[in-house]
Amino acid sequence: MKVIICGAGQVGWQIARHLSGEQNDVTVVDNNADLVRRATDTLDVQGIAGFASYPDVLDRAGAEDADMIIAATYSDEVNMVTCQVAHSVFSIKRKIARLRAQSYLTAIYSDLYRRDHLPIDVVISPEREVAEAALRRLKSPAAFDAETFLDGKAQVLGLSIDADCPVTNTPLRQLSDLFSTLRVIVIGLRRNGRLFAPEAGDQIFAGDECYLCLATEDVPRTLEVFGKKHVKQERVVIIGAGNVGLAVASALEAEEDRIRAKVIESNRAVAERAADALERTIVLNGDGLDVALLNEASIDRADAVLCVTDDDKTNLLSAVRAKEAGCPMAIALINDPSFAPLMAPMGIDAYINPRATTVSSILRHIRHGRVKGVYSIGDAEAEIIEAEVMTTSPVTGQQIRDIDFPEGALVGAVLKDGKVMKPTGTMRIEEGDVLVIFAMAKDVQEVERLMQVSIDFF
Known part of the structure; x- marks a missing residue:
């Protein structure tokens, strides 16, 4: 092409x-x-x-x-x-x-x-993509990364593994046996900065970053298994009322489960525009680094702070200051990926990379044929692809264990007849099934070939 x-x-x-x-x-x-x-x-x-x-x-x-x-x-x-x-x-x-x-x-x-x-x-629209990513982070407070697939029936969550995680030092094969009713697959692990697709005999260790593909219905129990709390967000403070902050605040106002939001914006004209556009959200004009203003926004009673100004350093410092003031969760918008390693030492729970969200959105429309979704992991190190199986696909009619997937690829979930199923070696893939596949960057082309997604567009 x-x-x-x-x-x-x-x-x-x-x-x-x-x-x-x-x-x-x-x-x-x-x-x-x-x-x-x-x-x-x-x-x-x-x-x-x-x-x-x-x-x-x-x-x-x-x-x-x-x-x-x-x-x-x-x-x-x-x-x-x-x-x-x-x-x-x-x-x-x-x-x-x-x-x-x-x-x-x-x-x-x-x-x-x-x-x-x-x-x-x-x-x-980068701003809309970033706003949607921010909303997903707020809905998955225990995760540092989150994306939905299969029309919202499945999710991919990135979880940081703590020392007290109940399933550390347990082979993944054994995890599947212990929690056989949970529709969850560990599709990616990052250890010492290196991302890889794990094998059945691999274990999870404290300090790992773990990517899970799971049925949305199983999220609360899965978080419990991995030692995370599923906390419902009720109060959010948004720092920055630009296009992203305004879009997030507007979306929160439209939610059925009402989430109370307060917005802090340093530019008076931007703050006034946001105040006019929002109905129930309080907009405060001032510096998000000002402790007195954060206290006025009741930061100590907020469930999360979302820092989405157009300056990375302001977002980082605002997130740290909000955490110090008593906010349990901080999410920062970071354009420069070189800042990512600073997140954990600074105590920032999650970050949003506008570049990655925009790249994922564009890739979704570049991947041809029956690809329904693409999500880029890390610094373009891997992709998660959602694709429908076609009649001509080499995988059609085969059991998963017989499909010649590359080493860096794993099937995370399968949608059959409208139901999300946990993939097993004996599961037979049929025409019309939709697969969620994790693939390292070098293996994406081979996965596309197996799914026959490149030949039916042009």
């Missing part, structure tokens, strides 16, 4: 890294020659320095015979015009654009993206 990626920033680079690693023909376009050089030096991609919306630049990038264009520059307008040029001049079939401004995303204006207006096939 020939793909043009416009924008060589963090998101564009990661998408290029994914696609070039799967032997796709990738060309990166950016008006910053240094970013283009970084991409061509570190990845197996071609690079063009120039403005992505210029027809001659796209022509040099090979737009004449490209299958897909991904417009992920920092400018919404450049992304929109790029898709228009790709459609009108080069007839590129698939066009994906990243748009940030909320006005472009309002449902009543969705006709804007019809083929006879602005022909964009998929619109990705």
Whole structure:
């Protein structure tokens, strides 16, 4: 597949890294020659320095015979015009654009993206993706990572294993025997900074980060087995009332189980805008690092604090200060992945990486055929793929133990006839089943081949 990626920033680079690693023909376009050089030096991609919306630049990038264009520059307008040029001049079939401004995303204006207006096939909103990720974290307070699959019937949770965890030093095979009624599979382990797909004889140790795939109904009991408490969030303090903070507060107001939220915003104009948009949420104007203001927001009585300003360091320090003031759970928005190792020493319970959420969203639309969901783990180290089995798939009619999955891949859950089932070696995979598969980055292409997801789109 020939793909043009416009924008060589963090998101564009990661998408290029994914696609070039799967032997796709990738060309990166950016008006910053240094970013283009970084991409061509570190990845197996071609690079063009120039403005992505210029027809001659796209022509040099090979737009004449490209299958897909991904417009992920920092400018919404450049992304929109790029898709228009790709459609009108080069007839590129698939066009994906990243748009940030909320006005472009309002449902009543969705006709804007019809083929006879602005022909964009998929619109990705980083702010909405991050807001949804924040809500998932709030609903899974015991986890440092959380994602839903199978229309909400299954989840992947990342849990930090404590010394008092009841199931440490127990082989995974034995765990399955001990808790046979629980629909849960350990699909990934991170130990000493290295992520891997565990085998049946592997054990879980204190200090590990453990990724579980489980039925949503079994979440409370699974957390109990792993020594975690399932605490219902009732009071939340949000620091930052920008697009992300406002989206989270609005979503919390719309929840059936009412969660009381208070918002702290340092910019007065932004705070006033949030106060006008929200009905039941208290908005305070001031610095999220101000102890007196945190006390005014009753931080010591809050179940969680969500720090989502546009500055990583402010988010980190606000989270630490809130924890010191008595808040039991702190979640921080972190753009720079190099800050991730600081989370545990600083006592921050979970973080949200906007780059990872945006990359996952774009990958969901790049994976062809019957792929229903993709979630990127860590620094693009692995993917969790949700895919429907087709008649032509090599896995159809086979027992799981007979399928030649690569070493770095594990089936975490299977949806059969609308029911989530725990995969076993003797389970037979049939057409129409939906599988949730964990795959290390190097094994994604082989998993796609087994699921036959790459050949039925183009």
